[in-house]
Amino acid sequence: xxxxxxxxxxxxxxxxxxxxxPLGHTLVYVVDTDRGPVLIDTGWDDPASWDTLTExxxxxxxxxxxxxxxxxxxxxxxxxxLSGRVRETSGAWIAMHAADTAIVRxxxxxxxxxxxxxMTAKLTAAGAPExxxxxxxxxxxxxxxxxCPSLPDREIVPGELLDLPGRRLRAIWTxxxxxxxxxxxxxxxxxxxxxxxxxxxxxxxLLPGITPHIxxxxxxxxxxxxxTRAKPSVGEVTDPLxxxxxxxxxxxxxxxxxxxxxxxxxxxxAPSRVRELLTHHEERxxxxxxxxxxxxxxxxxxxxxxxxxAWEQIPYGSRxxxxxxxxxxxxxxxxxxxxxxxxxSEPVAYVAV
Numbered sequence: 001x002x003x004x005x006x007x008x009x010x011x012x013x014x015x016x017x018x019x020x021x022p023l024g025h026t027l028v029y030v031v032d033t034d035r036g037p038v039l040i041d042t043g044w045d046d047p048a049s050w051d052t053l054t055e056x057x058x059x060x061x062x063x064x065x066x067x068x069x070x071x072x073x074x075x076x077x078x079x080x081x082l083s084g085r086v087r088e089t090s091g092a093w094i095a096m097h098a099a100d101t102a103i104v105r106x107x108x109x110x111x112x113x114x115x116x117x118x119m120t121a122k123l124t125a126a127g128a129p130e131x132x133x134x135x136x137x138x139x140x141x142x143x144x145x146x147x148c149p150s151l152p153d154r155e156i157v158p159g160e161l162l163d164l165p166g167r168r169l170r171a172i173w174t175x176x177x178x179x180x181x182x183x184x185x186x187x188x189x190x191x192x193x194x195x196x197x198x199x200x201x202x203x204x205x206l207l208p209g210i211t212p213h214i215x216x217x218x219x220x221x222x223x224x225x226x227x228t229r230a231k232p233s234v235g236e237v238t239d240p241l242x243x244x245x246x247x248x249x250x251x252x253x254x255x256x257x258x259x260x261x262x263x264x265x266x267x268x269x270a271p272s273r274v275r276e277l278l279t280h281h282e283e284r285x286x287x288x289x290x291x292x293x294x295x296x297x298x299x300x301x302x303x304x305x306x307x308x309x310a311w312e313q314i315p316y317g318s319r320x321x322x323x324x325x326x327x328x329x330x331x332x333x334x335x336x337x338x339x340x341x342x343x344x345s346e347p348v349a350y351v352a353v
Contacts, residue, residue: 002014002015002052002055002056002059003015003056004056004059004060005266007029007191007199007258007260007266008191008192009188009190009191010031010032010167011029011030011031011032011186011199011260012029012030012060013027013028013029013030013260014027014028014030014052014053014056014057014059014060015027015052015056016028016042016043016044016049016052016053016056016082017043017044017046017048017049017052018043018044018049018078019044019046019048019049021078023078023210023263024263025043025263026041026043026044026078026079026262026263027041027260027261027262027263027264028040028041028042028043028053028056029041029201029260030056030057030060030062031164031167031169031186032166032167033068033069033164033165033166033167034165034166035068035165036062036066036067036068037057037060037062037066037067037068038067038068038069038070038071038164039067039069039070039071039086039092040071040073040184040201041070041071041072041073041079041080041203041262042070042072042079042080042081042082042083042085042086043078043079043081043082044077044078044081044082045077045081045082045084045085046081049081049082050082050085053082064085064086064089064090065089065090066090067086067089067090067092068090068092068093069092069093069094069095069154069163069164070083070086070087070092070093070094070095071095071156071162071169071184072094072095072096072100072152072156073181073182073183073184073201073202073203073204073205073262074096074097074100074177074178074180074181074182074203074204075096075100075101075103075104075149075178075180076178076204077149079203079204079262080096080104080149080150081149083149083150083152084149084150087150093152093153093154094150094151094152094153094154095152095153095154095155095156095162096152096154096155096156096180097155097156097158097171097173097180097181097182098155098156098180099175099178099179099180100178100179100180100181101151101152101155101180102179102180103178103179103180103217104149104150104151104152105151107148107149108148108149108151116136116137116139119136119320120133120136120137123136123299123320123323124347125347125348126297126298126299126323126327126347127297127298127299127300127347127348127349128299128323129299132316132319135316156171156180156182157171158171158172158173158182159171159172159173162184167186167188168186168187168188169184169185169186169187170184170185170187171183171184171185172184172185172200172250172251172254173247174203174205174244174247174248174250174251175240175243175244175247176205176212176214176240176241176243176244176245176247176248177203177204177205177212177213177214177244178217179217179238179240179243181203181204181205181247182203183200183201183202183203183205183206183251184200184201185197185198185199185200185201185254185256186198186199186200186201190257190258194257194258194268195257196255196256196257196258196268196270197254197255197256197257198256198257199256199257199258199259199260200251200254200256200258200259200260200270201260201261201262202251202259202260202261202262203261203262204261204262204263205244205247205248205251206248206251206259206261206270206273206274206277207261207262207263207264208259208261208264208265208267208273209264210263210264211277211280211281212244213321213324213325214240214241214244214325214328215240215321215324215325215327215328216238216240216324216327216328216331217238217240237331237335238331239331239332239335240328240331241281241328241329241331241332242332242335244281245278245281248274248277248278249274249278251270251274252270252271252274252275253271254270255270255271256270259273284329285329285332285333285338287305287306288301288305288329288330288333289333289338289339289352290352291304291305292333292339292350292351292352293351293352294351295342295345295349295350295351296349296350296351297345297347297348297349297350298323298326298327298330298350299323299326299347300349301326301329301330301350302319302322302323302325302326305322305325305326307322330350333350333352334350337353338352338353339351339352339353340353
């Protein structure tokens with residue numbers, strides 16, 4: 001059954017299902033404004049998800065054709081997937097940070113075959129075995145969910161109030177999970193007068209019981225679609241994990257009275273949760289350094305990292321995500337001067353210093 005929660009002060013949430021995903025659902029928030037309801041995220045582009053969103057909006061006293069606008073925390077399909085359908089139904093605008101809009105545009109323009117070629121080269125460079133890479137070499141281009149996301153028509157500018165008449169919703173840029181991830185600070189007194197500064201729609205940046213995935217976002221058109229194997233200078237590479245940790249600290253200093261995340265449930269005491277996540281990542285980096293006493297490729301490191309299940313039980317696609325996370329942690333360690341690439345290694349291996 002469709003589940004709707006009233007958070008008070010003209011804010012409700014709808015649990016929109018994500019098909020075949022352990023997360024289960026995305027919390028889509030419905031925010032009342034003087035020009036009609038505005039959605040924060042929309043859920044996965046799936047018929048059952050659309051039906052749930054529609055039913056949930058009816059339970060909130062509105063409907064898809066009355067939506068005034070859609071604010072996207074980040075471009076992932078469980079957040080942005082239904083945005084286009086909402087816009088087609090209502091004429092609503094869609095807003096997103098420019099860095100994630102660039103990814104949406106790139107995704108729309110890149111042919112699936114090019115992505116398969118890029119992933120083949122990327123995983124080979126990371127040290128993946130041939131039996132893992134081989135399916136990508138023979139993959140037939142096909143339509144996959146999220147490969148044609150809707151282009152937004154408004155830009156979310158960090159630090160500025162969004163155009164929501166009658167509300168004070170300020171954009172906080174929180175890169176890490178994606179380059180353009182934003183949290184949204186509702187600068188209004190908490191309806192239950194909880195201590196703190198307003199409420200924070202945190203997307204996937206700050207969740208009560210999950211550590212969000214932090215991986216690498218590369219452009220497949222760089223260097224002809226193949227990842228660079230030479231060691232880049234520290235100033236030239238992105239550092240998603242470093243960005244995420246910095247963003248966490250900024251969110252902690254906001255000290256909102258309540259956090260309204262995109263998954264799980266609302267919670268208080270954001271600074272405490274931030275401290276838990278900062279400690280978790282520091283311990284994880286220390287653990288990886290212990291693994292890197294001998295040279296390891298990103299694939300070998302991912303095999304040895306601690307996940308929520310044994311490596312042999314991790315599905316094929318999730319292994320690709322795990323390798324990307326290992327690479328993000330390696331990049332952080334290299335930037336901190338705590339690890340380095342082994343000269344002449346092919347595929348490139350890393351060791352603690």
